[in-house]
Amino acid sequence: MNEAVVLTPERILEVTEDVLRRFGLAKATVVDVARALDVSHGSVYRYFPSKASLRDAVAKRWLDRVSAPLEEIASEEGPAPARLERWLRALFAAKYTKVCNDPEMFATYLTLAREARDVVRAHKERLADQIEHILSDGLEQGGFEVTDVKTSARAIFDATIRYHHPAHAEEWSDPALPARIDALLALLLKGLEAPKQR
Amino acid sequence: MNEAVVLTPERILEVTEDVLRRFGLAKATVVDVARALDVSHGSVYRYFPSKASLRDAVAKRWLDRVSAPLEEIASEEGPAPARLERWLRALFAAKYTKVCNDPEMFATYLTLAREARDVVRAHKERLADQIEHILSDGLEQGGFEVTDVKTSARAIFDATIRYHHPAHAEEWSDPALPARIDALLALLLKGLEAPKQR
DNA sequence: TGACTGACAGATATTGAAATCTGTCAGCGA
DNA sequence: TCGCTGACAGATTTCAATATCTGTCAGTCA
Numbered sequence A, B: 001m002n003e004a005v006v007l008t009p010e011r012i013l014e015v016t017e018d019v020l021r022r023f024g025l026a027k028a029t030v031v032d033v034a035r036a037l038d039v040s041h042g043s044v045y046r047y048f049p050s051k052a053s054l055r056d057a058v059a060k061r062w063l064d065r066v067s068a069p070l071e072e073i074a075s076e077e078g079p080a081p082a083r084l085e086r087w088l089r090a091l092f093a094a095k096y097t098k099v100c101n102d103p104e105m106f107a108t109y110l111t112l113a114r115e116a117r118d119v120v121r122a123h124k125e126r127l128a129d130q131i132e133h134i135l136s137d138g139l140e141q142g143g144f145e146v147t148d149v150k151t152s153a154r155a156i157f158d159a160t161i162r163y164h165h166p167a168h169a170e171e172w173s174d175p176a177l178p179a180r181i182d183a184l185l186a187l188l189l190k191g192l193e194a195p196k197q198r
Numbered sequence C: 001t002g003a004c005t006g007a008c009a010g011a012t013a014t015t016g017a018a019a020t021c022t023g024t025c026a027g028c029g030a
Numbered sequence D: 001t002c003g004c005t006g007a008c009a010g011a012t013t014t015c016a017a018t019a020t021c022t023g024t025c026a027g028t029c030a
Helices: A009-023 A030-037 A041-047 A051-074 A080-101 A103-115 A117-141 A149-159 A166-173 A177-192 B009-023 B030-037 B041-047 B051-074 B080-101 B103-115 B117-141 B149-159 B166-173 B177-192
Strands: none
Touching: A009 A030, A009 A041, A009 A051, A009 A103, A030 A041, A030 A051, A051 A080, A051 A103, A051 A117, A080 A103, A080 A117, A080 A166, A080 A177, A103 A117, A103 A166, A117 A149, A149 A177, A149 B177, A166 B166, A177 B149, A177 B177, B009 B030, B009 B041, B009 B051, B009 B103, B030 B041, B030 B051, B051 B080, B051 B103, B051 B117, B080 B103, B080 B117, B080 B166, B080 B177, B103 B117, B103 B166, B117 B149, B149 B177
C-alpha cells in the first residue's frame, strides 16, 4: 500500500492523519503509524522527538488549512467593512462545515488542539493579525474609526468567539444561528464604523 | 453534627454542597450525603427522584447566586449605557472571583453545569432577559439605537461570552485581560449608541 | 398515616495483574 | 556514513474480578 518512498515528516503526517481517522485519537499509537508506513516505530522517532510533537504537527497542519484561505480574503483589495464581514463569515463557515461533515474527526482535532497549546496560540495570533490588517486598511480608507488597531482586532476576535471556538460547537445547531450571527456582525461593524457626517 | 432537624430539600442541598466541597464531584455519592444528614440514602430519594436531579438542583442554586445580584443592577434607574457596562463588568467579576477564590469548586460546578443543560439554558435566558431590560430602557431614554431588543440582547451576551463562559476561564489569567475587556465593551457600546447629531 | 429504614438487584466504579505502548539505543546493512 | 531495525525498560492502558453505588420498595415505627 505504502510504496518504498523515502520517509519524510510530510509523509508521516499524512499517514498519521489517516491513522487518526481510522483508529480514533484514543486508539491511534505510534506503532500503528509506523505499521501504516511499513517502518519500525523507531523510525518515526527519527523525525518527531515524541508522540506529543507528532500530534502538535498534525494539529498545526489542520489549523493551517483553516487560516490559509482566510489569508486570501484578508489581503484582498476593496472596502474594509465588507471584507471584514466576509472574512468573519468565512471563518464561521469553515468551522461549521468541519463539524457538520465529520463530527468525529472534529472531536479528534479538538482534543489534539487542547494539548497543542503553543500551536493554537500561534494560530490565534495569525488570525488576529489578519483582522488587524483589514482594520488598518479600513482606517486608511476612512471606513473605520479605531484608536488602536491591534486591540480592536483582538476585540473582534473575542466578540465572535462563540461562532468560531470549538468549545461552542454544540450550540451551532441552533436554528436561529444565522440570525444571531447577522445581529452580532451588524453590532460589531457599527461599533467600528467611522461617523458618516459631522 | 447535624441535629434532628426536619429533612427538607433545602437542607439536603446545603449538605450536598458541603459534601461536594469535601469529597469532590467524582467521589461524592448519595450515600455520603445521607450519612452527613444522618439519614438513610433512601430518604434522600424521597426529596430528589435521582442523583441527577439532586445535582441539577445544586447547579441551579449556584447559578441563581450569580444572577440574583445582577438582577439588582439590571433594574436600577439611570442611563442605560453606563448601567449595561456596570452589569457586564459585574458578570465578568462574579465569574472571575469564583475561579480565583476556589478553582477546585469552580471545576466541580462547571462539570455539574455541563450535565444540567436545562438549568443552564434557563440561566442564560434569565441573563439575556436582564440585558434586554437594560436595552429597552436605553431605547426609551434615547441613548441606544437598536432594531430588535431581544436579538441585540443575545448579540451582547454572545459577544462577551469569552469573559463569562467557564470554557474560557483558563484564559482569564492573561495580564492584558482588563485592557481587552475595556476594548470589547467600548466597541459594543459604540455599536449600540444612538447617533449624537444629525 | 406518612416519613423513614434497610435489604436488594442491576448498574457503575475500583483495583491490580497482564498486555501494550512510548521512547532509547546499540548494532546492522546499504 | 546514515537511515533504519528491533529488543528493552519504564510508563501507561486494558481487562476481568470485586466492591461500591443507585434507585426501589416492602416493612417499621412514631
